[in-house]
Amino acid sequence: MQKSFYDEFVDYAGVKSLFNSDTRILLAVSGGIDSMVMTHLFLRLGQEIAVAHCNFSLRGEESDRDEELVKEFCTTNKLPFFRVRFQTMEYASKKSVSIQMAARELRYGWFEKIRNGHDYDLIATAHNLNDNVETLLINLTRGTGLTGLSAMKPVSGTIIRPLLFATRDRIAAYCCDNRIDYREDSSNSLTKYTRNKIRHLVMPVLREINPSADVTISRVAGKLAALDEILQNHISGLRKEISENSEGNIIFSIAGLKSLKGGSSMIYELFLPYGITEDNSGSLHRLLDSTPGKQIFTKTHRILRDRDKIIVTPSEDQDLTLRIELDSPDELGRAPGIASAEIIIAGPDSKIPRTPDVACIDLEKITFPLIIRRWQKGDYFYPLGMQNRKKLSDYFTDRKYSGIKKEKAAILESDGKIVWIIGERLDDRYKVSENTVRILVIRVSPGR
Numbered sequence: 001m002q003k004s005f006y007d008e009f010v011d012y013a014g015v016k017s018l019f020n021s022d023t024r025i026l027l028a029v030s031g032g033i034d035s036m037v038m039t040h041l042f043l044r045l046g047q048e049i050a051v052a053h054c055n056f057s058l059r060g061e062e063s064d065r066d067e068e069l070v071k072e073f074c075t076t077n078k079l080p081f082f083r084v085r086f087q088t089m090e091y092a093s094k095k096s097v098s099i100q101m102a103a104r105e106l107r108y109g110w111f112e113k114i115r116n117g118h119d120y121d122l123i124a125t126a127h128n129l130n131d132n133v134e135t136l137l138i139n140l141t142r143g144t145g146l147t148g149l150s151a152m153k154p155v156s157g158t159i160i161r162p163l164l165f166a167t168r169d170r171i172a173a174y175c176c177d178n179r180i181d182y183r184e185d186s187s188n189s190l191t192k193y194t195r196n197k198i199r200h201l202v203m204p205v206l207r208e209i210n211p212s213a214d215v216t217i218s219r220v221a222g223k224l225a226a227l228d229e230i231l232q233n234h235i236s237g238l239r240k241e242i243s244e245n246s247e248g249n250i251i252f253s254i255a256g257l258k259s260l261k262g263g264s265s266m267i268y269e270l271f272l273p274y275g276i277t278e279d280n281s282g283s284l285h286r287l288l289d290s291t292p293g294k295q296i297f298t299k300t301h302r303i304l305r306d307r308d309k310i311i312v313t314p315s316e317d318q319d320l321t322l323r324i325e326l327d328s329p330d331e332l333g334r335a336p337g338i339a340s341a342e343i344i345i346a347g348p349d350s351k352i353p354r355t356p357d358v359a360c361i362d363l364e365k366i367t368f369p370l371i372i373r374r375w376q377k378g379d380y381f382y383p384l385g386m387q388n389r390k391k392l393s394d395y396f397t398d399r400k401y402s403g404i405k406k407e408k409a410a411i412l413e414s415d416g417k418i419v420w421i422i423g424e425r426l427d428d429r430y431k432v433s434e435n436t437v438r439i440l441v442i443r444v445s446p447g448r
Helices: 005-015 033-045 061-076 088-095 099-117 129-142 168-177 194-209 213-242 254-258 263-274 278-287 329-333 392-398 403-408
Strands: 025-028 049-055 081-085 122-124 243-246 249-253 295-297 301-306 309-314 323-326 338-345 358-362 370-374 410-414 417-421 438-444
Touching: 005 033, 005 168, 025 033, 025 099, 033 049, 033 168, 049 061, 049 099, 061 081, 088 099, 099 122, 129 194, 129 213, 194 213, 213 243, 213 254, 213 263, 249 254, 254 309, 263 278, 263 301, 278 295, 278 301, 301 403, 309 403, 329 338, 329 438, 358 417, 392 403, 392 417
Parallel strands: 025 049, 025 122, 049 081
Antiparallel strands: 243 249, 249 309, 295 301, 301 309, 323 370, 338 438, 358 438, 370 410, 410 417
């Protein structure tokens, strides 16, 4: 005897360890059949839930009626209800992404905000077995690794998908048996969208070959997901072995990368977290044999060849246009990367720290405004303790600075002259002497 749909739902949640009895769950509910059935199932289960609904302002009154249906359902069943209205077209245009990608970014960002702000543990979406099959085929046609062929997983971070076991036919039957109101999105029938082409044009052909194609492909996705989990655990351990974190960067040994079994495929998997795609994976592999200074950019990271290393830097750290003008010690103390700046009176008891993250400067030798800026080619200074000038580029080479560390190096300038390589070395011309009356003491922020 076949189990009831509700019992299958309970069993699936248990087998996949989706949640516990005391887990607070935020349900993503569009008003469509899948999400309304999911909400009904959770109500039967007695789980503590709330409902979040997004109006993407894409279908006019139709979108508004979806919102009204979900609102009325929540009112009737006394469920906490959160809603938001997005200007999705404007967002897509501004970000230069597709409407589908815009809607995805908007909704998941908002769901997480609500989850965090109201202390929910998880976010549940109503993706079903057929959705999973379509996702696998879409990823396959676009080119993907093993993770893409695994399609959607029951648990992804704080996202759970408790209906991945269910076909649309089973969901529709449960909906009919329990007389659950829902609304049909008219855009689901339009084959101009990739997913709908797969759903309405490709899957019917595959079902002619195998009437159980959906279930069969879903099982394959499950097997690939299990293999992917094994692979990712291995990759994670490998990444720790041949890379290290330094000053916010991830540094890989080129020799270590070249010694890997699996070649470019293994390297591709290692660099997936840094935005590598099939399109730029070839460039990444060629980077191993290129000259120092060569680099590639992903949407999230910059990947640089530097001597015997590959250095990965988050894109947001690539602020190479730093220039700040400071009119007083107070302003200097509030500058990015500076922990404090104070003036002390020189005397026999004055202690001069011998550490690169503190600069002690003779106040009379500098002129405000001071400038904090990136170093430039041609810059030179007189390193503390030396009488001859030295180009900063030569100094950085002697100190074995990586390309990225050189780019991020900042200097303090007074009247066109370098006073201090911030966090590194003072210029000898500005040091404290026996004739110093007032000392400007500057400390850099920890972790700068």
